[in-house]
Amino acid sequence: MAERNNNGLCKGNQKNIQILYEKFVILNKDLLNFGVSIEELKEICFSRKKTVCTVQGSEKHARPAGWIVAVTLVGAVLVSILLKIIFDSVIRSTLGTRCLLPNNYFIWEATRPETDCGMCKDVRSVLTFENITRDEFRNYAYSSRPMLVKGAALHWPAMQTFTYHFLKEMYETVEGAYESIEEECQILTFKTEFRSLEDVFAMPESRVLLKEGEKPWYVGWSNCHPEILAIMREHYSIPHFLPEDAEHAHMDYIFIGYQQGAVMHIDYISRLMWQAQLRGHKTWRLVPPPDCDHICTGLSFRVEPGDIVLVDTRQWYHDTHIDAGEMSLTISSEYG
Ligand SMILES: O=C(O)CCC(=O)C(=O)O
Ligand SMILES: [Fe+2]
Structure with a gap:
């Protein structure tokens, strides 16, 4: 994080205060994006402390360090409480679904428990297995280490049978399948204009195939309709290397599309996840939590059709x- 000398603070405290200040600026911006009005912000931050609470980088007021720290902390704590209330109510209303927060980095940061940086310290690459038995995998199964099991899904019928059109036909045939997405499941439409799974399955064939001049698309959704899940699970199984007594979710996820896949985010889920790459090659970029920046680094790896990734x-x-x-198509689920 860049050090700036714009507030006349004594050197010892300056860096921490600067970090705190910059975090608060991000918080302020994100709150505005989140729909909190400036009036509400001012109220939270006590309107007379305007230079601390509003995003005006050009304002350079010399203030005693302790005063700024106190105001910033009080403001940050209050806003965090507010965020927690908003966040909890969002989580409650989407309980059981994957809550992906690409644009609300701050909300997650404000509510995320402190990270044990052991999860990323010394991790420089994905741990890759060519062949692994359940027994051999036992010691790795519940670690946060990113892992790749090469070719573990190659024998699944889904490698051949799952296509855009297979999925489309299934959703169009099974009664209540579309409604289940609206009611209990979840769809992530990323950068597309799609508003529902029906939209995804209504696109012209030229766009499905990403013919020249067509806009790329990438979406993901969860399958929680029992009949859909039952049909789909005839084409794949739980990865053979996962512990026998592991719990598995009653819901799987599909991610399908082209070019930029998922935007940078973190998931609000309760378990670990595996993902089988059925079609296309996909590169995953992983970045450690910000509080581990000083000891951990990011990494990336490319997944081939038939590989199973665990992140x-x-x-x-x-x-x-x-x-x-290439079109990518994956199936994933949670275990723990
Ligand atoms: O497969 C992708 O593109 C993203 C998947 C993802 O974000 C996840 O499984 O949490
Ligand atoms: Fe994710």
Whole structure:
């Protein structure tokens, strides 16, 4: 984080205060983006402390260090409480679903428990297994270490049967399947204009195939409709290397599309996850939590069709990119 000398503070405290200040500026911006009005912000931050609470980088007022720290802390604590209330109510209303927060980094940061940086210290690359038995995997199964099991899904029928059109037909045939997405499941439309799974399955064939001149698309959704889940699970199984007594979610996720996949985010889920790459090549970029910046680094790795990736997406910030010209299709689920 860049050090700036714009507030006339004594040197010893300056860096920490600067970090705190910059965090608060981010908080302020994100709150505005989140729909909190300036009036509400001012109220939270006590309107007379305007230079601390508003985003005006050009204002350079010399203030005693302790005073700024006190105001910043009180403001940050109050706003964090407010965020926690908002956040909890969002979580409550989406309980059981993956809550992806690409634009609300701050909300997660304000409510995320402190990270044990042991999860990323000394991790420089994905741990790759060519062949692994359940027994051999036992010691790794619940670690936050990013792992890749090469070719573990190659024998699944889903490698051949799952296509955009397979999924489309299934959702169009099974009664209540579309409604289940609106009611209990979840759809992540990332950068597309789609508003529902029906929109995704209504796109013209030229866009499905990303013909020249067509806009790229990438979406993900959870399958929580029992009949959909039952049909889908005939085409794949729980990865053979996961512990026999592991708990598995009653919901799987599909991610499908081109080019930029998921934007950088972290997931609000309760378990670890595995993802099988059925089609296309995908590069995962992982970034450690900000509080571990000083001891951990990011990493990236490319996944091939048939590979199964395991990432603790609750701790590692992640985004994905698909090889040019390829459609990626994956199936994933949670275990713990
Ligand atoms: O597959 C992708 O593109 C993203 C998946 C993801 O974000 C996740 O499984 O948490
Ligand atoms: Fe994710």
